[in-house]
Amino acid sequence: MTISLSSYELELIKKELKREPKEEELKVIDALWSEHCSYKSSKVFLRSLPSEGPNVVMGIEDWQDAGAVDIGDGYAIVMKVESHNHPSAIDPFNGAATGVGGIIRDIISKGARPIALLDMIRVGSLRHERNRWLLKGIISGIGFYGNSIGVPVVGGELSFDDSYTDNPLVDVACVGIVRKDKIIPSVVKKPGLKLVLAGLTGIDGLGGASFASRKLSGEDEIGAVQIADPFAGKIILDVTLEIADKVEAIKDLGGGGLAVAVTEMANGLGAIVNLDKVPLRVKGMKPEDIIISETQERMLYAVKDENVKEVCKAFEYYEYPCAVIGEIIEEPKIKFLYEGKEVVSLPSSLLLSPPIYVWGIKEDGEQKINEKPNVRIEDAIRNIVTSEDLVNKEWAYSQFDYEVGTSTVIKPGEADSALLLLPNGKFLAIKGDANPDLCVEDSYECGKAIFAEAYRNLATVGARGIAAVDHLQFGDPKKPKVYAKFVEAIRGISEAARFFNIPIVGGKVSFYNENSKGEPIKPTPLIVMAGLSDKPFRPSIEEGLDIVLIGITRDEMRASLFTKIFGQYGKLPKARLSEDLISSEIVIQGIHEGKITYAKDISKGGLIGALWSIITKGYSVSISTDAIITAEDIYSKLFSENGGRFIVLTNDSQFFTRLAEKKGTIARVIGKVTKGSGIYIDSDYYDLSKEIDIYNNYLEARL
Amino acid sequence: MKTAVIKFPGTTCEIDVLKALKEAGVESNIVGYKDFDPDKFNAVVIPGGFSFGDYLRAGSIAANTETMKKIKEMANEGKIVLGICNGFQILVESGLLRGALLPNLKMRFISKWVYVKVVRFDTAITKGLEKKVLRMPIAHAEGRYYLDNLEEAEKLAVFKYSDEKGNVKEEVNPNGSILNIAGIANEEGNVIGLMPHPERASFKLTSPDSQTDGLLLLRGLRK
Numbered sequence: 001m002t003i004s005l006s007s008y009e010l011e012l013i014k015k016e017l018k019r020e021p022k023e024e025e026l027k028v029i030d031a032l033w034s035e036h037c038s039y040k041s042s043k044v045f046l047r048s049l050p051s052e053g054p055n056v057v058m059g060i061e062d063w064q065d066a067g068a069v070d071i072g073d074g075y076a077i078v079m080k081v082e083s084h085n086h087p088s089a090i091d092p093f094n095g096a097a098t099g100v101g102g103i104i105r106d107i108i109s110k111g112a113r114p115i116a117l118l119d120m121i122r123v124g125s126l127r128h129e130r131n132r133w134l135l136k137g138i139i140s141g142i143g144f145y146g147n148s149i150g151v152p153v154v155g156g157e158l159s160f161d162d163s164y165t166d167n168p169l170v171d172v173a174c175v176g177i178v179r180k181d182k183i184i185p186s187v188v189k190k191p192g193l194k195l196v197l198a199g200l201t202g203i204d205g206l207g208g209a210s211f212a213s214r215k216l217s218g219e220d221e222i223g224a225v226q227i228a229d230p231f232a233g234k235i236i237l238d239v240t241l242e243i244a245d246k247v248e249a250i251k252d253l254g255g256g257g258l259a260v261a262v263t264e265m266a267n268g269l270g271a272i273v274n275l276d277k278v279p280l281r282v283k284g285m286k287p288e289d290i291i292i293s294e295t296q297e298r299m300l301y302a303v304k305d306e307n308v309k310e311v312c313k314a315f316e317y318y319e320y321p322c323a324v325i326g327e328i329i330e331e332p333k334i335k336f337l338y339e340g341k342e343v344v345s346l347p348s349s350l351l352l353s354p355p356i357y358v359w360g361i362k363e364d365g366e367q368k369i370n371e372k373p374n375v376r377i378e379d380a381i382r383n384i385v386t387s388e389d390l391v392n393k394e395w396a397y398s399q400f401d402y403e404v405g406t407s408t409v410i411k412p413g414e415a416d417s418a419l420l421l422l423p424n425g426k427f428l429a430i431k432g433d434a435n436p437d438l439c440v441e442d443s444y445e446c447g448k449a450i451f452a453e454a455y456r457n458l459a460t461v462g463a464r465g466i467a468a469v470d471h472l473q474f475g476d477p478k479k480p481k482v483y484a485k486f487v488e489a490i491r492g493i494s495e496a497a498r499f500f501n502i503p504i505v506g507g508k509v510s511f512y513n514e515n516s517k518g519e520p521i522k523p524t525p526l527i528v529m530a531g532l533s534d535k536p537f538r539p540s541i542e543e544g545l546d547i548v549l550i551g552i553t554r555d556e557m558r559a560s561l562f563t564k565i566f567g568q569y570g571k572l573p574k575a576r577l578s579e580d581l582i583s584s585e586i587v588i589q590g591i592h593e594g595k596i597t598y599a600k601d602i603s604k605g606g607l608i609g610a611l612w613s614i615i616t617k618g619y620s621v622s623i624s625t626d627a628i629i630t631a632e633d634i635y636s637k638l639f640s641e642n643g644g645r646f647i648v649l650t651n652d653s654q655f656f657t658r659l660a661e662k663k664g665t666i667a668r669v670i671g672k673v674t675k676g677s678g679i680y681i682d683s684d685y686y687d688l689s690k691e692i693d694i695y696n697n698y699l700e701a702r703l
Numbered sequence: 704m705k706t707a708v709i710k711f712p713g714t715t716c717e718i719d720v721l722k723a724l725k726e727a728g729v730e731s732n733i734v735g736y737k738d739f740d741p742d743k744f745n746a747v748v749i750p751g752g753f754s755f756g757d758y759l760r761a762g763s764i765a766a767n768t769e770t771m772k773k774i775k776e777m778a779n780e781g782k783i784v785l786g787i788c789n790g791f792q793i794l795v796e797s798g799l800l801r802g803a804l805l806p807n808l809k810m811r812f813i814s815k816w817v818y819v820k821v822v823r824f825d826t827a828i829t830k831g832l833e834k835k836v837l838r839m840p841i842a843h844a845e846g847r848y849y850l851d852n853l854e855e856a857e858k859l860a861v862f863k864y865s866d867e868k869g870n871v872k873e874e875v876n877p878n879g880s881i882l883n884i885a886g887i888a889n890e891e892g893n894v895i896g897l898m899p900h901p902e903r904a905s906f907k908l909t910s911p912d913s914q915t916d917g918l919l920l921l922r923g924l925r926k
Contacts, residue, residue: 143812147842148753150715231713231756238712317737318712399812401842403903404751406719411911421908536908 003030004210009355016350024288024336024343027207031256031292032263033354035213035511040354041477042509045490053503055466058110058183065109065186065252067505068178069467071532073424076180078112081173081432081469081528083510086212087225088170092137093144096170097228100145101296103174105252108237109299111184111244112176115405116420117146119156119172120432120526121396124165126388126702131160134168136703141228142172143399148230149237153400154408154418157432160388163522166515167216171471173528175430177422187267188249188302188328195262195271195326196308198236198315199253199298201290202227202281208294209255215476215512232297235318240299243311249302257292261300262326263334263351270348273326275338287338302328361487362480373566377634378686381679383565384605384639385612386694390561392616395699415539416457416601417531429463429531435603436522438559438641441572443485443523447492448575452643454529455500456601459584460646461539462591463531465500470507470527475520477511482520489525492575499577502529537591539598541617546653547671549607550660551583551645553631561605562639570636579644582665587646590656598649606639610647614673615688616695622680623671630666638681649673706731706783706924707744709774711765715752716787716902723902724748727921736765741773746783746827746924749774749790751842751900761804761845762792771797783827783924784894788843791886791896800887800896801859802850808879812844816911817877819885819899820865826892828923829861836869837862837916839899841877841885846898848880848887862886862897 003026005013013021013029021029035041051059051067057076058068066080082103088095100117107114119142124131135158146153151174204227211224240250251265258278262271275290285293303311308324315322334351336344384390397412409427410419417431433454439446455465470493475482497504513521557563557570590596600610607628611621628637644665650656653669660667674680678687706729710717717733724731731748741747754765765771771793778784778799786794794800807813821835850856862885865871876883878898886897901917904910 140811147812148713148715148756150752229756231753231758234713234715234753234756317735398814401715401812401814403814403840403842403900403909404715404719406722406903406906406909409909538911 004034004214005030009033012355024291025346027288027292028259028344028346029351031209031259032351034209036209036255037260038354039509041357041359041511043356044358045487046507048490048494049504050494050497051504056503056505057180059505065106068110068183069505070180071426074180075424076178076183077428077530078107078110078176078178079173079467079469079530080106080506081171081471082508083169083171083471083473085167085169085510085513086216088138088168089166089216091225092134093141094225094228096138096141097145098226098296099170099172100142101228101230101233102254103172104149104151104233104237105299107174107176108240109186109250109252110176110178111182112178113241114151114174114176115407116175116418116430117151117153117172118430118432118528119153120434121156121158122164122169122524123160124162125160128165131165132703138168138170139396139399145228145230147401149234150404152402152404152408154402154420155412155431158393158396161436161522163515167513167521169473169524171526173432173469175530182245184244184247184250186249186251187265188269191269191328191330193248193302193328194305194308194324195273195328196301196303196311196322197278197298197325198320198322199232200279200281200295200321201293201298202295203285203289203293204295206289206293212255213512215514226294226296229297235320236297236299239314239318243314246307246310247301247303251300253298253300255294257294259291263348265300265302266328266334266348268332268348268352270329270331270333271326272329272335272337275336277323277325279321279323287336287343291336291344359478359483360480361484363484364481369568372569375566377681380562380639381608381686382691384561384608385688385691387561387565389604390609390612391698392695395703409536410461410538416460419461419537427463427533427536429458429461429533430528431457432526432528433457434524434526436524437564439485439489439523439525441559444488444492445572445575447489447525448496448577449643450525450527451493451496452575452577452580453601453603454527456580456584456646458529458531459587460599460601462535462537462588463533464588465502465529465531467505468497468502468527468529470504470525473510473513473521473524475512475514485523489523493525493527496577500581535592541598541614541619541649541673543619543673543675545597545649545651545673546669547621547623547673548648548650548653548656548667549628549645549670550586550648550656550667551579551665553628553637553640553645554642555631555633555636556640556642557636560639560641562635573642575643579665582663583644583646586656586659586663587648589659590648595650595652595655596648600647602645602647603641606641608638611679615677615679616692620674620676620678621671622674625682627668627670705744706746706748707734707739708732708748708750709734709736709739709770711736711754713753713756714750716750720748720750720902723905723917723921724924726905727918727925729921729924736768736770739770739773741777747774747777749786749793751788751790754789754793762789762796765793766796775799778894781893785828786896787900788898791898792845794894794896799894800889802848802887804845805847805849806845807847813877814842815877816840817899818865818867819862820869820871822863823861823888826861826888826895828895828920830923832919836865836867837919838914839901839904839917841899843898847878848884850881853881856882856884859887860884861888861895
């Protein structure tokens with residue numbers, strides 16, 4: 001197993017300890033100081049994200065596994081996002097499956113019942129065999145875990161770009177629900193509590209956190225991948241929720257295994273752990289491997305002496321291992337004992353205070369490739385609607401049990417956001433958004449844009465965003481151009497979050513995502529947003545409805561799907577957040593007053609991409625480009641991806657034109673829904689039946 | 704009298720079934736698999752999920768538990784036993800129902816809303832449902848019903864995958880089941896297993912057309 005500590009860090013450790021660290025101790029420090037666990041290259045900038053707000057019940061103060069937000073009636077939601085990129089590159093099935101398990105344990109460690117999962121997957125083009133293998137493994141891994149544990153996968157994204165060919169992105173988000181007064185912390189405040197560990201420890205996932213914090217080497221790294229056991233995960237889930245009110249703190253064993261879970265739970269206090277007491281899957285494990293093993297489906301509880309018996313009894317019902325392995329102590333030291341000997345004794349403060357880095361920053365030079373490609377509208381439309389990003393994703397989501405829980409109101413493929421019925425009668429909307437094509441051009445604008453897009457997506461089902469989590473995925477932070485993109489993306493996200501007044505209640509950073517040639521992935525920050533509505537909404541489409549375009553279409557073609565296919569040109573779209581807010585307000589009001597049957601925000605593929613979602617449901621659309629007065633260029637009218645816009649279907653278009661004028665934007669009828677399977681643009685008609693076939697069969701045929 | 708909703712380790716649908724039974728006016732309780740006393744109940748539902756992780760074959764470990772012995776006794780007494788999805792797999796594995804549930808033809812998990820036609824009206828849950836076509840979701844990887852005797856399969860069949868109008872045809876068979884079979888019952892009609900989830904089609908808000916076809920079946924337990 002490789003140690004990732006730098007020589008500078010080794011010196012620092014020796015100086016602090018005033019002695020040479022033992023090998024076991026080095027492994028513990030390596031796990032805690034890994035980028036994955038310590039955020040040492042990102043922490044400074046992450047602090048700029050607004051994490052407070054009147055509805056935030058539990059923020060992301062240090063070492064809480066997930067943040068919680070008040071949703072009224074005595075309830076709170078808990079949400080979190082994580083990736084399993086490195087493990088999925090090596091073993092897509094187990095990598096993706098353990099990603100689901102890990103995120104679910106973060107939610108239950110707050111005492112919350114997980115109610116929804118989202119998965120955001122990015123792989124290279126399916127033209128390549130290896131990417132097909134990766135995607136198949138990733139989707140079946142997510143299904144395997146999510147289905148078995150009984151948490152519905154209600155939405156997500158599946159998109160393609162060759163920058164992910166060696167390094168797929170597998171992001172999973174989870175939302176849970178809990179009574180506000182029953183939220184459990186992940187850290188303890190006083191010594192004397194017993195440390196109770198449930199689950200078996202094995203030899204899989206050795207050094208996983210450290211592995212996730214460096215580049216894929218291409219060497220044999222399979223030992224760092226954990227094996228997924230959703231059946232065990234289900235027992236952990238059921239029992240944890242059953243005993244939640246009998247424990248003082250709960251911590252998931254994720255990256256860094258026991259070393260990290262114990263240290264973070266002690267939260268500056270100390271802990272003694274007897275490694276001989278840890279239930280093992282295989283005999284003869286070395287003490288240092290027991291400490292850092294990342295075997296899944298384990299949970300750590302801090303329990304008062306008098307409750308220990310009852311906690312373990314609940315596990316015994318399921319014949320699941322449960323043992324007291326140590327205790328929280330006053331002395332601020334983390335000690336691991338094995339056969340009576342102290343194998344690790346390190347100050348908590350050393351473990352919890354890794355060095356913080358700010359690396360060099362160098363902005364990209366201006367890219368100017370301004371030649372406008374010459375493409376016939378018809379060819380542009382046919383190419384765009386058949387691009388991999390826009391094909392029907394049913395092949396993927398039909399492998400997920402999205403109905404379990406009997407709460408999924410809007411199901412995968414039906415709208416831009418999932419909608420779930422909550423126990424308090426309100427409706428929860430959730431969606432994840434990223435835009436790597438925009439980020440590669442300008443990650444500051446991208447940070448703002450993806451936040452705004454998530455907000456708009458929730459609005460299409462009538463919900464207002466209330467909380468978000470972010471996930472920042474980049475290459476090697478020590479590369480100044482990569483780091484510059486990272487810093488800019490956070491600035492954008494932070495600005496948008498402040499503008500919308502939506503707290504960021506959790507997040508994750510994943511660096512060292514590169515292909516085999518050492519090129520970084522396209523910068524891929526991602527926002528997962530949750531919102532609320534008090535009205536159910538189910539999208540529907542009918543012939544004869546007016547198509548109303550809300551918002552301003554601009555000549556901003558750069559970073560669009562059009563320019564990805566036909567060549568970059570034109571201006572970069574700027575996120576004008578107040579436009580997003582105003583347009584979203586109009587859509588939300590339209591839905592709540594029953595004026596909208598179907599709403600779609602304008603994003604990938606521009607107006608054509610949005611109309612495509614109507615055509616593929618069995619209709620034709622006819623539009624008049626003259627009605628789009630705010631852009632000059634016909635390409636921009638049809639394909640620009642600038643934000644702040646929606647199309648809605650309605651039989652009361654005046655409601656929107658008037659409301660837009662009143663609120664400070666424009667809304668125009670640009671066309672109608674008709675019968676058929678094509679698109680009328682002014683006087684031209686394009687039959688798209690062939691493209692609809694491709695849309696419906698693409699993934700099924702390739703995979 | 705009450706209905707027991709059995710929870711094995713790995714069962715995922717027990718709360719949904721309980722909710723739906725309440726909606727259908729059926730008095731019911733969730734019972735842990737080790738705590739089941741058959742004398743206290745006149746009907747039992749084995750809900751969907753992945754009992755014992757389905758780690759050998761779907762349903763096979765649960766089929767060999769003490770709990771299933773008790774359920775067999777209930778079945779022999781004529782009490783109603785309903786198995787949904789994994790519950791159906793358990794009933795088949797335990798021999799309470801004939802046949803086998805094989806992996807879907809596409810060899811993967813399939814989650815979607817389907818139509819099923821009711822083809823037998825002498826079972827506890829389909830009495831009075833003549834000519835009904837019900838809309839319910841399926842979500843399973845091993846739901847391809849198989850029996851080597853087609854004539855007998857035809858006799859046992861209670862539900863068949865169909866189109867909206869009730870036409871039973873190959874194009875709408877989601878998993879490759881023989882004769883499009885979605886559910887069967889024993890000859891007496893008191894032990895019934897089906898792959899679709901009636902509990903997921905029992906609430907207006909979460910059904911695509913606001914229909915509650917699942918309740919039509921679950922109401923059969925209200926006695």
